[in-house]
Amino acid sequence: MLKHRINTFFLFFALLLLAGLSFWVVVPFWVFVLPVLLWLIIAVAGSSVITLNYHIKAYCGNPDVTANTISLTFDDGPTPETLKVLQLLKKYNAAATFFCIGTQVEKHPEILKKIIEEGHTVGNHTYSHAAKMGFFSAEKVKQELQHANKAIYNAISKQALLFRPPFGVTNPNIAKALKATGHTVIGWNNRSLDAVIPDEDTIFNRVTQRLAPGCIILLHDTSQKTVNVLERLLVFLQQNNYKSVTVDQLLNIPAYEE
Ligand SMILES: [Zn+2]
Structure with missing residues (x-):
């Protein structure tokens, strides 16, 4: 559970950072997609590989x-x-x-x-x-x-x-x-x-x-x-x-x- 929360926290942190950055420079769309993709890959791996202790101990x-x-x-x-x-x-x-x-x-x-x-x-x-x-x-x-x-x-x-x-x-x-x-x-x-x-x-x-x-x-x-x-x-x-x-x-x- 904790690992899933940390993963989600980092996703929001990255998106917020990029949104802030886009006020100053042009951030291409795919740069926003990247952290979402990363979050998804980690979440899917964590849900299917029990040894990772991602959602539960x-x-x-x-x-x-x-x-x-x-x-x-x-x-x-x-x-x-x-x-x-x-x-x-x-x-x-x-x-x-x-x-x-x-x-x-x-x-x-x-x-x-x-x-x-x-x-x-x-x-x-x-x-x-x-x-x-x-x-x-x-x-x-x-x-x-x-x-x-x-x-x-x-x-x-x-x-x-x-x-x-x-x-x-x-x-x-x-x-x-x-x-x-x-x-x-x-x-x-x-x-x-x-x-x-x-x-x-x-x-x-x-x-x-x-x-x-x-x-x-x-x-x-x-x-x-x-x-x-x-x-x-x-x-x-x-x-x-x-x-x-x-x-x-x-x-x-x-x-x-x-
Ligand atoms: Zn079975």
């Missing part, structure tokens, strides 16, 4: 972690693929965090219960995961967050405090809604792009090249492809003495309301 990893500890996170479930993910996590003794969509939670409440029973963490990933959420009013975003929390509560009797914004998109309305609901925003600093890249080797190499203590890895429990990559990843973690813990453990923050 998001935890994208823990830089203080020196041990080989990381967090595997899975978005967009629960789905039937989640069961395969849970099986692998158990086999390799790893803990993870699942950012769940409200509508999916209503479809598979028993999978959500299993996630909790097996020692993993559940977080909020909005109720409908709408592609247009970047254009929702603050009130509508707030309803999305509360509706998802209710669906999660109905399944596991826990009030989720952790939230991951769909597509990593943030803006002033989302920031306002989060201030009202009090959710903690969890980003990532190791994006697998497993929902975009078709090739398993490429996804595996991307993640392992970026592996570092304290990192948060973004995956999706929605496809067999990710399940295949996950098994290779868990073997790799084991061979390199890395351990995956839940994000609340990695960041030392609460995952649910007491």
Whole structure:
């Protein structure tokens, strides 16, 4: 939020300065367009790249972690693929965090219960995961967050405090809604792009090249492809003495309301 305000302040400052200057010399029109363009580029980048912390503070990893500890996170479930993910996590003794969509939670409440029973963490990933959420009013975003929390509560009797914004998109309305609901925003600093890249080797190499203590890895429990990559990843973690813990453990923050 602060970074966005600073950006906007500089835009007005530059425009005011140019307007003042135009009393003395002829300032061409494009010189006025330039700061607006710059503001826009920064605002668009800040809204789409979660690690920039432009509109909201998001935890994208823990830089203080020196041990080989990381967090595997899975978005967009629960789905039937989640069961395969849970099986692998158990086999390799790893803990993870699942950012769940409200509508999916209503479809598979028993999978959500299993996630909790097996020692993993559940977080909020909005109720409908709408592609247009970047254009929702603050009130509508707030309803999305509360509706998802209710669906999660109905399944596991826990009030989720952790939230991951769909597509990593943030803006002033989302920031306002989060201030009202009090959710903690969890980003990532190791994006697998497993929902975009078709090739398993490429996804595996991307993640392992970026592996570092304290990192948060973004995956999706929605496809067999990710399940295949996950098994290779868990073997790799084991061979390199890395351990995956839940994000609340990695960041030392609460995952649910007491
Ligand atoms: Zn998502």
